[in-house]
Amino acid sequence: MNAVKPVKGLDWGTAAISNAQWAGALLRDVLLDAGYTEDTSRALHVHFEGLDQDLTGTKYGASISFQRAMNKQSEVLLAYEMNGEPLPKDHGFPLRVIVPGVVGARNVKWLGRVLVSAEESRSHWQQNDYKGFNPCVDWDTVDFKSAPAIQELPVQSAITEPKPGQMVTPDSDGKVTVKGYAWSGDGREIVRVDVSLDGGKTWNVAELYGEKQGEGHSWAWKLWKLEASLPTEDKEVTIICKAVDSSYNVQPDTVAPIWNLRGVLNNAWHRVHVSVHRD
Structure with a gap:
């Protein structure tokens, strides 16, 4: 069981971000x-x-x-x-x-x-x-x-589908679909999102899609999707995502080294634990 050190702040989950024109x-x-x-x-x-x-x-x-x-x-x-x-x-x-x-x-x-x-x-x-x-x-x-006031933000990614605790059913080809978004501060483009379907033992490269943005002007999030087979027969799996931006900034694997009392700037790998239903 992982212990979570509390902070003074709000739990936004994966929802404290959106796009607009x-x-x-x-x-x-x-x-x-x-x-x-x-x-x-x-x-x-x-x-x-x-x-x-x-x-x-x-x-x-x-x-x-x-x-x-x-x-x-x-x-x-x-x-x-x-x-x-x-x-x-x-x-x-x-x-x-x-x-x-x-x-x-x-x-x-x-x-x-x-x-x-x-x-x-x-x-x-x-x-x-x-x-x-x-x-x-x-x-x-x-x-x-x-400490200086936060301005530009670090590279970040999140899983939006499936939801934490959801029951996932592989399709007829044995594949599951995972979706999410990735983003980095100061206009840096997302160049890769890696997704693991077995808690970080193996990794897949997700498909990136969305509007093409100019160099240094990647203000909007980058959407991503992965369709892949589960590399394990376990009935419960942890799905993980991590992003890489155009400056090759990467997300840290855990929150412990970057924890702070307000809970800000937390860009550790996003993990979603799901159950697997197989016919």
């Missing part, structure tokens, strides 16, 4: 129109402040580097449309920030103000949350100032 104004163009240039001195960060606020009246805030904001390839967007429609209220109407390839915490909704500053945002969510730490750091010893 966004439209709006490039942040770079807005900053240029406001008189800023790529050589603007002391402009090291761009702050985003939302119109939403907590019970103390503190508004949500975050920031990215000025360099990322001004980089043409980063394609940072002040979005007012989603999937060809006006931005829905739940997604930040009337305006939100889309920072492709970067953690969602910087994609501020209900945008009320953009500020160029020599300093990083002082908001709680930039300074005291969404940071990764050594596995031995706990809430009594953590120093949030010692």
